[in-house]
Amino acid sequence: MKLYKYTQKPFLFLALLICCFSSAQDISVHDPVMIKQKDTYYLYCTGRGISVFSSKDLKNWTKEPAIFPEKPVWADAVAADFKNHIWAPDISFHNNTYYLYYSVSAFAKNTSAIGVTTNTTLDPKDPAYKWVDQGIVIQSIPNRDLWNAIDPNLTFDENNTPWLAFGSFWEGLKMVKLNPDLKSIAQPQEWHTIAKRKRTFELADSNPGDGALEAPFIFKKNDYYYQFLSWDLCCRGEKSTYKVVVGRSKTIAGPYVDKDGKSLNEGGGTLLIQGNENWFGAGHNSTYTFDGKDYIIYHAYDAKQNGKPMLQIKQLQWDANLWPIL
Numbered sequence: 001m002k003l004y005k006y007t008q009k010p011f012l013f014l015a016l017l018i019c020c021f022s023s024a025q026d027i028s029v030h031d032p033v034m035i036k037q038k039d040t041y042y043l044y045c046t047g048r049g050i051s052v053f054s055s056k057d058l059k060n061w062t063k064e065p066a067i068f069p070e071k072p073v074w075a076d077a078v079a080a081d082f083k084n085h086i087w088a089p090d091i092s093f094h095n096n097t098y099y100l101y102y103s104v105s106a107f108a109k110n111t112s113a114i115g116v117t118t119n120t121t122l123d124p125k126d127p128a129y130k131w132v133d134q135g136i137v138i139q140s141i142p143n144r145d146l147w148n149a150i151d152p153n154l155t156f157d158e159n160n161t162p163w164l165a166f167g168s169f170w171e172g173l174k175m176v177k178l179n180p181d182l183k184s185i186a187q188p189q190e191w192h193t194i195a196k197r198k199r200t201f202e203l204a205d206s207n208p209g210d211g212a213l214e215a216p217f218i219f220k221k222n223d224y225y226y227q228f229l230s231w232d233l234c235c236r237g238e239k240s241t242y243k244v245v246v247g248r249s250k251t252i253a254g255p256y257v258d259k260d261g262k263s264l265n266e267g268g269g270t271l272l273i274q275g276n277e278n279w280f281g282a283g284h285n286s287t288y289t290f291d292g293k294d295y296i297i298y299h300a301y302d303a304k305q306n307g308k309p310m311l312q313i314k315q316l317q318w319d320a321n322l323w324p325i326l
Contacts, residue, residue, distance in 0.1 A: 027053055027061045029311045031088040031151075031215070032297050033286040035098070035122070041290075042122045043297075043311070044089040050102055058313055064124055067100060067117065067131055074135055078113045079106040088151045088215065088284070094162075098122060099182050101137070101164070103150035108208060110148040113139040114166060116183055134183045137164065138176065142206045146171040151284075154182065155218040155225075157252040165194060165227075168214035172196030172265070173229060175216075175253060192253040195229050195264040219287040221294070222322040224248040227256045227264060228272070228296070230283035237307030240281030244298060245269030246324060259323060272296075272324060278303050282312065294318075296326070 029045040036042075042064075043053045049066030071084035087103040098119045105112035117133040140149035148168045155163050162182050167173035173195040177186040197211035215230045226248045232241040247256035247264040255263050262268030273296075275281040282300035289295075294316040301307040316324050 027311050028308050029053075029299050030309050031284045032299060032311055033089055033091050034288060034295075034297055035091045035093065036290055037093075037122045040123070042091070044091055044100065045299075046085070046087045046089070048084050048086075050086045050089050050100070067102075068133075072104065072115055072133055072135075074113075074115070075104045078104050078136070078139065079111050090152045090154055090286075092154045094154075094156075094182060096120065099154060100131070101152035101154060103152065105148070105150050109206070110140040110142055110145060110170060110208070112149040113137075114149050114152045114164070137178070137183060138166070138185060146205060147174050148208070151215040153215075153217045153286075154178075155220075155252065163218075163252055165216040165218055167195075167216065169208040169211060171199065171209075172211065173213060173216045193265055194227060194254050194256055195247070195269070197231075197267045215284045217286050218252065221289075222318065224250060224322065225252050225256075226287070226324065227254075228285050228287055229264075229269065230285070231269065232281070232283075234281060234283055234301075235309075236281075237301065238280050238303070240275065240301045240307065242281035242283035242301075243274035244272045244283055244285050244296075246272050248323075259321075270323065273298065273326065275300070280307055287316065294324075296324075 031046045034043045041055045045051045049068035052064040053061040054064050055061045075082040090101040092099045101116045113136045116137050117131045119131050121129050138149050147170050150168050151166050153165045162178040163175050165175045172193050175192045175194050177190040179186045197213050199209040199211040203209050212232045217228045219226045228246050231243050234242040247258045249256045257263050258268040258270040273282045280301040285296050285298035287296050296314050296316050298312050299309040300312050302310045314326050319325050
């Protein structure tokens with residue numbers, strides 16, 4: 001979740017609430033992901049019960065019902081007194097079913113879990129519309145794990161084997177192989193670290209650390225797997241330093257390297273998006289191909305609106321060496 005887990009809580013709470021605000025041409029979101037069903041785009045973001053919007057043109061958005069009117073039944077057991085503020089969803093369509101992964105976590109802790117809920121349609125007006133929660137896919141526990149089970153992204157390799165990329169701070173971003181049901185970790189377990197920044201050694205295992213990275217998103221194109229991820233800090237208004245970097249690999253588990261050949265596991269990453277005089281910071285992206293065009297979707301903190309996180313949709317191009325550019 002790109003609501004930096006140990007920053008000012010009043011601002012964080014405000015950011016969660018305004019995720020649901022919408023107007024004719026723009027919407028305020030955190031951690032947006034998107035999918036297209038027939039002629040309609042559906043966007044999911046951090047918010048109470050997971051916030052949902054729909055659009056026919058990627059410009060005019062309609063607020064839809066939240067995915068979880070009530071918190072998942074297992075949430076309090078993971079994060080005590082969970083308030084149904086669900087972070088960083090990820091949406092996929094596979095074998096005629098929609099899979100929506102999501103994060104339940106306690107602030108500033110890796111007391112976290114990734115769950116998944118399924119549906120056969122995304123249209124709330126369809127009589128078949130019903131989200132069925134499948135429970136926990138993976139869970140992290142403080143002082144046991146040096147990784148954080150949030151910010152999921154489902155991806156498939158060239159053999160159609162499913163993998164879940166995820167993570168935030170601690171000892172970097174991880175990838176784990178899933179079973180074909182997409183609801184559980186495959187056995188024997190296969191884990192990979194796919195991105196990492198230097199962490200101060202002396203910090204306690206329970207401390208998120210100072211290696212600020214999170215939100216991996218894997219996008220396959222040009223015979224490469226591209227890993228987009230977010231560096232630095234979000235959710236601090238004008239002090240936000242969020243940015244998107246990218247690396248790529250010929251194999252899904254890596255090693256991912258940047259334009260200079262530096263491994264993402266050694267702090268590498270080619271800068272793609274960062275803040276400027278109009279936007280304090282920008283990050284937590286997702287990347288898709290819709291109707292033959294590639295898009296990158298993310299949130300950025302609007303300098304004209306006191307740092308309100310706003311939806312950004314940009315078309316991706318590719319340079320002569322097959323690296324993404326805006």
